[in-house]
Amino acid sequence: MAVHLPLPLHLLLFNRVFHHTFSFLQKKVQNSAMLNNNGDANESRKRKLKQVEETRQSQSHAQEILNIVAPFKSFTAMLTEADSSILTPNVQSLSVQVDHMINTHNENLRRGLAGMWGKHYNALQCSAEERVAEKLKEKEMEMIEKVHQNEKLEATLLSYRGEARRLLDRNKELEEMVSNYRAEADSLSSRLMAKEQLLMSLRAALRTATSAHPYQDRQEEDAESSYVDPEQDFSVKLKCKICESRLAMVMLWPCSHVCICTRCESTTRSCPVCRTLATTSARVHLPLN
Secondary structure, eight states, X not given: OOXXXXXXXXXXXXXXXXXXXXXXXXXXXXXXXXXXXXXXXXXXXXXXXXXXXXXXXXXXXXXXXXXXXXXXXXXXXXXXXXXXXGOOHHHHHHHHHHHHHHHHHHHHHHHHHXXXXXXXXXXXXXXXXHHHHXXXXXXXXXXXXXXXXXXXXXXXXXXHHHHHHHHHHHHHHHHHHHHHHHHHHHXXXXXXXXXXXXHHHHHHHHHHHHHXXXXXXXXXXXXXXXXXXXXXXXOOXXXXXXXXXXXXXXXXXXXXXXXXXXXXXXXXXXXXXXXXXXXXXXXXXXXXX
């Protein structure tokens, strides 16, 4: 009784499908390696995503092939279902070889898929590490730029603080100058008022003396200090009653004696002629030769 063996046709179909799938996967891996070496970062990301999608499709395609091949029984199982009495040793040896070939092809397919996934994983890991390194470098550059900007701002702030201190010191100096000028102005105003009062008093005394006793002789001391002989010329030379060396050009008030010089004015407290306490003094310009 002859046994119909469809194995050679099935094995031929499996070999063709396996070689086609394995060649397809090898081309995808080569294309993935070429794409990893070309293009800029954005294109590389897009291509890698496309590679992952194609890898998933390849895995799905390989899984479909395995699902198609899996339902078929092995050559040894098919032979055991037949009558063992009609199997020859050559057929048994062939079945063992075919099973070994199928297992070898399955192992190669598994290794190819594992290698492909490993390469894709390594490529994705390298790409992720590159992106992380780029981000870290960008952040480092941003930090350096921020540090430089902070240093510039601190220098500007120190400059503004120094300028503010200088302006405050200058303002303080100006306030002190204004205060001194005000004090000096008040002093000058007080002295001016005193001089005006003295002038008014002198004018009043002069008017009173002229109207009451126009030709009355004064006392002997007054004559020595202030009397002028009408027969003489208008040149007056009165010596200071204190130093007796310089001309007397200062009138003491309220006695109205012109009896001291300008140098002795600062040390004189009372009139050397009548011993009256002097409240103030005024310089008198007398006609001289």
